[in-house]
Amino acid sequence: MDIIRINELIKSQENDYIELKRTWDNIKKDSSSRKNQKYITERRAKLNSVYERASQNHRLLQDQEILSTHKYLTLNYFDTHIQTMYDAVIDHLKECEDKLHQTKKVSDIKINDDKQEDMTISPKLFVQKYRLNQLKKKIETAKTAVVQQKPAWQLQALINNLEKLFQDIEETHIQLLMEQSTIDDEYFNNDCFTDAQEQFEEIIQDLHEQINDKTVQTSRNHPTKLPRINIPTFAGNYESWNSFYDLFKKIIDENCTISTTEKMQYLKTHVRGDAEKLIKHLTVNEVNYKAALTLLENRYKDERKITQTFIDKLIDLPKIQTPNAKMLRNMHDCINESLEALKTQNINISTWSPILTRMVNRKWDPDTNMRYEDQLQEPNKLQDFKELMKFLEKRFKSLESSANMTTTNDLHSTYSPNMQGKTNWQEKKGLCWYCQKDHNIHYCQAFKALHVNDRIRKVQEKQMCYVCLMHDAKKECISNKYKHCEICNKAHSTLLHRNTNEYLLAKQQGQNSITKNTNQVTKPGTSTTYDHKSQITEKKKIMTHATMQLHNSHKTILLATALVQSKTFDGTPLLLRVLCDQGSEASLCTEEVAQLLGFPKQKIKAEINGIADNIPKTSNYMIDVTLQPRFPSEYKLSTSLIVLPKLTSSVPKENVQKLDPQKIENKIIADPTYYKQGPIDIILGAEEYSKILLQGFEKIDSGIISQNTEFGWILSGFCSTEPRNTIKILSLITRADEIQLNKFWELEDITENHQLNKEDQQCEQFYKDTTQRNKNGTYTVRLPFKDPSLEYGNTRQKAAARLIQLEKRLEKNKKLREKYNDFMKEYINMNHMIKVNKTNNYEGKYYIPHQPVIREDALTTKLRCVFDASSKSNTKISLNDNLHKGPRLQQDLATILLRWRKHKVVFMADIEKMYRFIKIHREDQPFQRILWRWTINQPIEEYELTTVTYGTTAAPYLAIRTLQQLATDEQKTYPLASKITLEDFYVDDVLSGDESIEKAKYLQNQLTNMLRAGGFNLRKWSSNSAELLENIPVENVDDKTIKLPLDENRKSLGVIWAPNEDSFQFKITITTTENPTKKNIFSEIAKLFDPHGWLQPVLITMKLLIQEIWISGIDWNEQVPERINKKWTHIQQQLHHIEKIRIPRWLQYTTGVPIELHGFSDASEKAYGAVVYCRTKVNNTTYRVSLLQAKSKVAPKKHKTTLPRLELCAAAL
Template identity: 30%
Template sequence: MSEEEVKLLVHKRGACAENQRDAQERKYEEFEVLYNATCLVIESLKDALSTSQIISVAQPEAAQQSQVIVQQQSLRAPLPTFDGKYEHWPRFKAMFQDLMSRSSDCDAIKLYHLEKSLVGDAAGIIDSQTIQDNNYAQAWTILEQRFENKRLIVDLHIRGLLNLKRKTKKSSKELRLLLDECCRHVENLKFLGQELLGVSELFVVNVLTAALDKETREHWESTLDHGVLSMYSVTLKPSPNFQKPYGQKLTNSVTSPSSATCELCSGQHPNFKCSVFRSMTVSQRIAKVKECRLCFNCLRKGHRSNMCASEKTCTKCSQKHHSLLHQEYPDVATIIPEKQEVEATSQAVVNATKTPAEISSEESVSNALVSHVSTQKPRFPLKEVLLLTAVVSLIDDSGRHHSCRALLDCASQVCLISSDMVRKLRKQPWSTNTEDVGITCKKKVRQGIIVTVASNHSEYKVDIPCLVMPQVSGIIPTRKIKMSKWHLPVNISLADPEFHSPKQVDLLIGNKFFFSLLKSGQIKISDDMPLLQETIFGLVVAESVDVPQQNVVLSNVVTENIDKMIQKFWEVEEVPDAPSTTTEEQLIEDHFMNTHRRDDTGRFVVRLPFHESVTKLGDNRALALKRFLLLEQRLQRRPELKQQYEAFIDEYEALGHCCEVNEAADLADVKRYYLPHHAVFKLTSSSTKVRVLFDATARSFGLSLNDVLQVGPTIQNDLLTILLLFRWPQFAFTADITKMYRQVWVDDCDTSFQRIFWRKTPTVPIRVLELKTVTYGTASAPFLAIRSLLQLAKDEQADFPEAAVVVCDHFYIDNVLTGADTETDAIRLRDDSRRPFASCYQAVCPVADIEVV
């Protein structure tokens, strides 16, 4: 039968009933697939047979056998596969197209091979119509449109480099896996035309070495020449010392610390470990370093300290020199006296008692010390900048003038006044809520005031709004300035006649008013004297003056006492001690351990933990009945609410969590309590919008139920700890326990304390129901539910150790937040965490799939 006859026969669907048309279509499609596959196989066999025959005619018998074997092997050659991952697409495309370009197969066979090469997520991407039409070019178009995204592929490889898994221990296997992973991403980037050049090469080296474990990193560092940048190609081809198995001692005579030659004593150890060098005084060490031409910072040869690439500095002063060369220097003025003659004279007197060798050695030390000090920046300024101060008058509401020392500050956005000055003015501040931010501190300001400022040298007055602070600034200046060499003009009006004396400042005038106070006049006394600037308040002294070197610099920022700041810091950062167990908490723990049990189904049964005051529990039946009747009237007015409320109670009863009781059968000595209940709306809930809340605080005569119940301690991790643990795994999941409180039964002896009134319509008698499970709203409910959960973890720990850890450390009330480092482990942990609950809890419901966090 020919191909046309077959198709004609298949398409004769007129005899097919209408209800069998779909089944017939499916059969037809299955036949088409089988038919096309068969045709491809036949075509390949025909091509192989024809090629074999041509070769057998043209070649001798031996050669014929060889050529036929080659042809058959080309047909059975393994083809590259593509799993649908974008980063694997470029290499697959290049390999497959190169292989097909060497083949003489028709497009139908090439399409057949292409479809078989698509596995995993890539399988089935080529549609059936393209396959049916044997359209090899269209198939490639489909694949290229889907996976030809160079930017996305490059991003995937860069992300792979950034997420290289850090080695946790020294292991040649882990090291090889790390290098293979890095090389795979780098080679793929090169294949995409993204070569490692310049900074990108250093970047990859940094990422790769950061993933090494500490010991391997140290070994690698020891193979590098000091200060030389390590290239990627060099990093992947470490020195023979680095390639030695772990446990063997490195023997690199140039870079290995274990065999380095000391430049100071020629011993086999690093310079800084030289015992002879360490036994010297600091001055002798400095002289020795200079003599050997070593770096002052790393004690190695070949460069100066200002060119040293080492990030390490002195541990005592953080300056760029080695800690072994640290010396508490006196002031520069004492090291390099102004008069060399004094130095020469004093040195001659000392040298008279020393040998020529000692004199030569100490001269070297002195020269090294002076050279080193001269290259260091002064730790503190040798000049003090004078801040602009002026004495002004503040006018109170009675018109009286109060003298006040003010600071003119163009760098302040606000004006400030001290609370002491406000009290002198007897003004009532207004409330504000402002934050005053300085260079090193931040303060809340609660009050403000408007003050009238008047000049003592003119009729100038201005109202200035100020923020009230306990202290405006520190003492200005920080020390008294000697003015014996100053020659100020006689007839001048200084804004602050005692500007040179340290005094308190009570007013700060900021940028808003600063420039309006300045005038154009200036007086320059001499080149070595400060400038006098004319202002509305008089002449102010500006610029800087020479003062003895000091250890205090004023930055015009009021800070708290450093001891108090450090104390506050440690108080905030301090981890609280684990709270000790109180007597009451121990009693409720003992009560749980002595009274809890598990029934035949595995569920926990607990007793309510009462105080001794349970005898004072009041009779609240009448109150609970009254509140139920009010609730019933409310539900009658709102049918939708009534419907949801009834559904809640019906479910409660259907699950066996409550049962009806006959009050007439109660014994005379039975204690009982009736729980009023009402509806609570929770619009954010995805399941139940209306929940029933039971009120255990209702009292009529005597105490309420919650008054006689013990609350219990907090026995779960706090939310912050759980969230921090949740951030640790790479793959995470969340879940919760369905109706957690109602999974725990209350002993029959105590259910009489959990009674409610209920009926669906006012036309039927009121029923009394007893709640048989731990009830939300009672004081002890959280402890009993959570304590049962932890007891479950303890009971099932032997069979489910990982799940027990999850229950103990990762649960917050009824919600769990946890995960694992791999997706497989996370799924296994999720499934294992459900199993301990199978016998005693209805379900642990996942609220989110496994996710990468």
């Protein structure tokens, strides 16, 4: 099971708990009079449905190895939340059922009776009376809790609820006092607010007294309310055992008011990891408590290991490079903590002073050490370690104060005209002068993200030293670390060198040059682009580096990945997959992850190199996030992520064999799915990589190494797998131009017969089982869900944000707003969209964002609304993700056009609003909800689309399948129309005809009547015969086509057909560019749509040009060489002649006339091709030869092929 599905199930469990709790709250609010047998039965059925779903999901989650240390299982979420809530509600319903026939007490205030009376009064007053009634009920509940001596945490929860409710009552009371119309109401006459206030204050006082009594017996009369003591969770580390054990003994073990069974439950809920596994087999009861505590004591009350742990902490203190208050403070605290812990183990550390002093001297930074030496009174004598610790505390406090002063001064830097842009910066070594964060300028990602010219300009503006970048340029540079440029050895910083990309990339990867060994793959990192002139050379090297041939290789690279936890802006937990890339300067994330996290965006301008085809990728913003291990840990990594549309292809490239479990036993693997192909959400760069590293490095298998990190053990190296021809390291999102080019090449391939797979067969069967034909002849269909029970989360929030964004666009274009409003009105008037009530329950609903699209070339509707059913929610799931696409039902365009050419008299038409005349079943309409309002001053309203909706994955299949179902249902009544519908339709366009006017008219009439029987209307009729159009209603005829002017052309699905000449033509629109790039040329060639290959003599020239460009190795956005530019310019200048080509549509074929097919093929060293003609006998002396289809391909350059072999390839075409 993949990560996305696991996140979905966990989110579903949270939603099910919320649903159970909501049901419980509603039941408690309902009066006793409502709780009859029907009420109880309905609620019980609903609860059982939710519980059954949650139980099934729980069983799935229990089987996932990846969740063995996840909070869902370690905190036993199902039992403590879902099971407990379900049992409570079911028990309450049972009590209600038992008391159903007993005498019921009537409460003093009947809100149901009051509602009828209060509907005529002020809405605020009605709400106020309702809240007073709720307050009275809660007060009664609180009194019962006090009498029954409920636990302190329950009493505190009651206080919080009461205080919140009374705050609302108090605010509404003030508003009512300002409304003169409500003064005479009984609410004021009986002084209801004062009575409620007195009761509220009295019960709050009682609750507080009860809590104080329960906290500590000796503090019963103490006026101070002490905070609650929380017992820390013990995860199996020896250093925290003593503190955990002592606190647990005092609060739980020695507490006589707690039963032994409760103590056992407390113990099991306060241990994690190895400690939890140690007592996991013991069930919660009185007998097992002492046994569990003894097991833990025997394992972790180990004086030797505890001592070793704290000594290791002293020895492994991190080396501090530059003065840093935070790191010095951490050092001070770590030393104190370790020494105090050693004292508790009865270890005499009084003689350790010289050893500890020397140890610390070697760990702190040179500047701090120099200051320590300067303040010594007697430097020749042994120093007291206590004095050193006093100095260390004084030192980090001094640095903290200095940092605060520097920040204040920086924020209030003053400018004057005489200073010419100079800023009065105070030097501070530990603070970055560019971003004001706590790091050295040389480690500033924001500064590195700038172009080298921008970096130089920033240094000039701040007048910083060009060599070390650390202090004022007027001072003499005394830096030992940054003496000169590491590339050219000149007196300036390496970050200011104008040709740094290749050097930095090689340095980060631990090599001096790009590897040339094609049998080894080294992962390239990402780096910022510094100099435009160096990009061409460098890009070539990185491209070679990134896509290398692995001949006869059966290995693939396993990159270091980890699963981490993060939280969204609203606190929702999220499981993410990260790639640890020590070769990357920057840390990156996908646009999708940035949207899911929802954190504020910080504007930047950064160019990233080393991703995919090595085209510089521009990012406009970054986000700050915090990442945590997927298992219980106090570690948190706060970092900034530069946002890109997409990062890498799947990692690993394909599934690999799992490692031997014994070799990774007792290790928490950072990514338990390391062997499965999957997407990457985040790339952690070199700086973050160094922060998460821990001690521990091991070679597990031949070619595989493991490295210990804060996120667990990461795995990397070579793995055995199936042979592959090419390995792609990183790849960015596919561009629209590349997709268009792919379609261009697809036309060159022969389409194979489409066979229904298992999924298609299921989709077909579902359609047959669920589709209904209505009384008026129309059809109602169901949405073909992959998983009908799947929940999409909160999609309304994103739909609302998209609506507000759309409204801003419409406000700028009043004409567009008017047209869009008209479109929506038409939807409502035709009952294709109905208004529904707003709800806060998102279960079983999906909100679709929408936007207008203008099509100036459209013959009818210029504006249409596009519904984005691919918009993902916070669960990373969209409606389209859960819909079957359905099988391909119609033939390809080339086949339909070829058959169309046989008819002497032809016609074209399309079905008006085909999708919208097919109804969606009422139960599925909530999955097609949209948000809309006519002006920004109105509240946002909710609507449901009632018909098949353009933009959903299943829409084309449902529409075409319904059209074919109509043909099947009406086959006996309209046999000819049925045959045409099944063979001559391409989506909603029909291209058909016959050999005479009479037959064509009969066919036309039958087709119109059959479609009308299914609720469809044919329009935009065109024909090569004016007589055929005479009987068509005026509103369904294209007027321009009726007149048949000489210059009037009609596009037929990308192929232009001139009805007056009855011939096919081409309209060429080429965008000329002065300095074309590879992308410009490829995208222009891809626009030529030639399904039958009629333009192959022209296209083969372009294919040869594509081959030449590809062999040259230039980048996608790189300008082509001059020789290629000249060839392309020459082709462009000649392309307008294509518009003069005429291909007769009719093949001169009639029934009974002999027809012959003639095929030709040929080859050269550059290319090969084939063409097919048909030869038709017109009369005894005349024959007509027509071009049917042609294909051509370029000859391969890499592997030279002989001419005879190329001729065989041509014959195979």
